[in-house]
Every structure is written in structure tokens, then in C-alpha cells.
Amino acid sequence: MPDRSFLDWPFLEQRHRDWAERLEAWCAANLPVDHGDVDAACRDLVAKLGKAGILEPTALDTTAPGPLDVRTLCIARETLARHDGLADFAFAMQGLGTGAISLFGSDQQRNWLRKTRKGEAISAFALSEPRSGSDVANMDMTARRDGGDFILSGEKTWISNGGIADIYTVIARTGEAPGAKGLSAFLVPADTPGLKIAERIEVVAPHPLASLSFQDVRVPASAMIGKPGDGFRIAMSVLDVFRSTVGAAALGFARRALDESIARASSRQLFGAPLFDLQMVQGHLADMALDVDAAALLVYRAAWAKDMGAPRVTREAAMAKLYATDRAQEVIDKAVQIHGGDGVRRGHIVESLYREIRALRIYEGASDVQKVVIARQLERDPEKRASVFGKDRAPTRR
Template identity: 60%
Template sequence: MMDRAFLAWPFFEPRHRELANELDRWCRENLGGRYAENLDDECRTLVRELGGASFLKLAVAQGDRRPDVRSLAIARETLAYHSGLADFAFAMQGLGSGAISLFGTVEQKRAWLPRVASGEAIAAFAMTEPECGSDAANMQSSAMRDGNEWVLVGEKTYISNGGIADFYVTFARTGEGEGARGLSAFVVPAEMVEVAERIGVVAPHPLARLKYDNVRLPADAIIGEPGEGFRIAMETLNLFRVTVAAAANGFARRALDEALAFARDRRLGSGTLAENAVTQAKLADMALAVDASALLIYRAAWQQDVGGTDHRRAAAMAKLHATECAQQVIDDAVQMHGGAGVTRGVKVEELYREIRALRIYEGASEVQRQIIARDLLKEVR
């Protein structure tokens, strides 16, 4: 069972502890022993089940209230501990609809957010392009105004939920300014998008390359004002950045637990692996990394919820530290397992595949270092 001693920290309220207990119980009852024969169907099923259990309500705005970041982080850490695919299904409902939660009109919120929260509609966030990853200012997809419509042309790639989403929040160049100042965001129903290619990655998740071939959208499909797309994207990513760190820490916690159980039972000479001094030192380092990440994660989440301070640096620190440390913790767990650690079907091998992408998406580690350094230098100036 996942260690939840961190919930006693002063960052949390009673409702957060109740959520952690309720979701952990739900995960143990519903996610154990599942095997996805069809990835798309399993993702759709997980979204419906999470919606039916009311957990997806955490991921979308409720009236004028933004999603509570501490709740999102607890949910992702708990889900990731039990199932990487369940965490993915939950997270993409939030990220995919995040621009609508933060900047959508009343009509856009009414049309999409209840369906996202119930699991009826699957959301996706379409920003990355074949020639532009972290450098969104060089986006090539374009949307031109034609009377009462927008005409959208371009291509997106590595889009999570690509091929199974019901709508894509899509970013395109509308030309109000150069670089990042000329982007806008649109709600695009899935039936208007061509799924050009399904993409397989090391941790099986639904990903796709999308084509927009003169897609005609009504004027009210735009989110916010023309030219606000970059700000909308960055604020959406910033809202969910800490939760990526939380998911990474969920993977790391599971790896630590798997390593502890293996070391306790594995015979080594006349004793067990757990009695070996080298093993004990490694386990101590793993536990230190997990707790240090948790402190950074929930400090940053608390800052976003409570407000009063600029939390961008804290969020960047949390994501950078948690994802990099989780990679090391999981690698150590694999090493401790020996040959079993690289065997399909063993949990640490699954975690090894799950963790790698988290150091890249929603701001790669190199980008997080830039955010931290620029914020420090800004204070010096």
C-alpha cells in the first residue's frame, strides 16, 4: 500500500486526506490485475470509470473555481502508483480541457466541461508540431478568418489521446504579431481532424499525428481573444506542471516499495539482500529522493492554490527534481531486481518505460532549468 504519511504535512486540508484515502481504495479495488488487450478501448473505459466515480471533476473548473492543484497532484501520484495508464487517462482530461477551464466562454464551458468530467467526452491538447516541440513560437499551423469562420490548416504530432479524443484544443498562428504573440487557441471537434498516423512509444499510450486540411470552424470556436494562444497554452501547462511531478513521484514510490519487498525476500548468501549494506544505502537514497520531491511538489501545489507568490519557479523546480529523481529511483529498483528488472510483466520494468517521457513532455528538463535560472536572474537584476 502506498505510504501516505506525507498527507500529515501542513500543505493539506482534511478534504485532501479524504481524497487520497478514497482514491487509493478505488484503485486497489478497480485497477489491480488489469491487462489492456486493446489500448484505445482500455483508455476509453478508464475515462468512463474515473468519470463515473466522480474523480474527473477534480480536473476541470467548477463554476468560477479553477482546479485545485493539490487535489490534482494527490490524484496523479495515487493513480500513477497503481497504474500509469489510469494516470494518463485522468491527466489528459484535465490538460486537454484546461484551456476551456481557464479561458473558455460560458457557452464553451457548458458545452464541454460537464462531458469531460463525466467521462463522456475525451479531451486532447494539440500543440506540438513536427518542426516545433518546446519552441512554440515557431508554430506553423495557421488559422485565417473567412467571414464568420476560421479556416485551420496544419499538422500536429505526438498528441496524447490522438485518435480517441472527442475534441482537440488546437493552437495555430493567426498573425496578430510575430512569434508567440500571433497564436490563438481553438476547440476542434474530432470529426473535423484527420488522424494521419498512430505513434507507438515505450510506454503504450494513445498518441497520433493529426492533419487539419482547411478545417472550417465557427467564429465562436476560438478560446479567449485572437493572439492570446501562447499565454493560454503557458498558463494551462503551468497549472498542470506540478501534477506531472506528482505522477513521477507516484512511479518512484511504487519502485521503492517494489525494491523494499524484493530486498526483504531475496536470498543473498546466508541472509537477504536487505541485510546487505550496499542495498541499505541504495534504499536510503531512494527514500530521500522521494521525500525531497514530495516536499517540492506540495509546496508548489500549495503556492498555486493559496496564491500570493509567483509560483513558476517552484513549479519548475518540482517538475525538474521529481522527474529526474524518479528516473534514478526506478533505475535503482531495476538494478536491484537484476534480470527480473528487465523482464516484461515485472512492475519495475513497466515503471522504467513509464517514467522516461515525463522528463520531456509539458516542458523538458532543459526548459525547466531555463525557467528557474531566468527567474533567479530576474531577481538579481
């Protein structure tokens, strides 16, 4: 049984504890799933998560609008990841793909949220390009105005849910200004003429990924999310919400690795005694527990700050994402070592965790990029960075 004492930390409220219990019960009854056909498994997971009401926090409820609750999202990702990495992926992409619509979309665009929250439509966030991964401002894809329409031309790659999504949030260059200030965001249905799957991408932990080709894709001006030139700000705002949740997913993987390692060390006999009796193994387990708790503190600190009304949590989210993903890699590596040969046997839970964790140190801002983000935040006026809430401002519940 995983350590759940973190649910009593002051960062969380009773509703979060209730949510965790509900999720745990659903996961125990429904996970893991067969990953043999990844596309089919992902579609099925989205449908089941939607039917169970678990996708509700991933997008705004148009009938009762309010801010996205980042702590709820983090608890969901941590719990799902601990049970099944693909289930975490299915949940997370519903939120990331519609984040721009939730935060900046028009009433018409937000009609899609009813479908994505129910699991009736799959969403994707089309940001990365072959020449610009973490360097979003260096984007090549264009959106040219043509009367009452925009024509999108270019390529996107490493797009999660690429090939199975029903809608894509696409960032493209509209040219209002150089660099980041000349980008805009668009909502593009998957069946729009000219939008094609250029390539399906296979990775170490099977997920639906693809490169997309936009060949003179015509969308109405009403497809623009927010205002012209707001694309970079919209993308960063979405990442500001969801970056902490990547750390939460890593935390879920790390907790599972720790639990499996404790069970292994307690049951495995070596030299006439449990493996746990070896001081080196005890040292590994202690380091793993320390990394898990430290990561949890950073993740839920960042999520709490955002939920309490901080306008930006760039530094806090970057710290949470960086530390949780990097340390989870170390925790899982120790778990592999404790499991010996079984740790690298295909199909073993620890082996699957080893494959799952690596991508989290790359997507939504690679670890090295997070260090740059943190350093730049430190360079700012100390009074402005002293509190995520700003000078002389106390946390306010939204």
C-alpha cells in the same frame, strides 16, 4: 503499504486526506487494467473514472465555479500512477485537454466540461508540432480568418489521446504579431471535416498518441478560446497549473518502485541472509527514500503556492517537474538493479515503471528546457522573485 505520512504535511488539508483515502480505495478495487488494447483501455478508464466522480477535479464545475485545485490534481496523479500508469494518463489528459476551457473558455465552450468531468467525452491538448516542440512560439500551424469563421491548416504531433479524443484544444498562428504574440487557441471537435489522424505513434509505454492533420478545417469564430493573440498566454497558463502534476505522477512511480524494492530486499535471500542486510542495498534504499521525499516537497510546495493564489508558479512548477521526473528515473533504475533479472522481465511491475517514467522527462517541457526556465526566473529582479506571491503579499486562499 506506501508511506503516506506526507498527507500530514502543512501543505495539505483534511479534504485532501479524505480525497487520498477515496482514491486509494477505488484504485485498489479497479487497478491495474489490461493494456492489451490501449485505445479501448483508455476509453474504459475515462468512463470508469468519470462514473466514480474522480474526474471532477480535472475541470471547473460550471454549476459551482471555482479555481482548479492543484493539490487535489497532484494527489490524484500520484495515487493513480502508483497503481497504473495508464490510469494516470487517462486522468491527466482530461485535465490538460480542457485546461484552456476551464481557465479561459466561454459559457458555451464550458458546456463540454460537463461531459469530460463525467467521462462522457475525451479531451486532448494539441500544442506540439514537427518543427516546434518546446519552442511553442515557433509554431507553423495557421488559423486564417474567413468571414465569420477561421480555417485551420497545418500539423500537430505527439498529441496524447490523438485518435480517441472527442475534442481538441488547438493552438494556431493567427498572426496578430510575430512569434508568441500571434497565437490563438481554438476548441475543435474531433468530427470536424478536414481533421484527420495522420499517424498513430507507438512508444515504449503504450499510450494513445497520434499526429494530426488539419486540412482547411473550418471552425466558427466562437470556437476561439479567449481573445485573438492570447494563445501563448493560455497555453502557458495551462502548463503552469498542470506541470506540477507531472512531477506528482513521477512521484507515484517512484513510490511504487521504492515499495517494490523494500519488499524484494526483505524477501530475497542472498548468501544466506536477506538482500536487505547488504550495506550497498541499504544505501540504495536510503538514496531512493531521500529522492522521493525531496520530490514530494517540491511538488506539493508548487501546488500549494498555486492554490494559495500565486499569480504564477513558473519557477516552482519547473523545479518540481524537473527534480521529480529526473530523480524518479534514478529511483526506478535502482529498483531494477535490486530486482536483478526480474527487473527487466517484461510484465514485471518494475520493468513497466522503467518504461513509464522516461516520457515524463520529455513532455510538458523537457528537463533541459526546465533548467532554462528556472535560470531565466533567477535572472529577474530579486525582489520580484523573492516570493511567488509578490512583494509584501501573504498567501491568500482562493
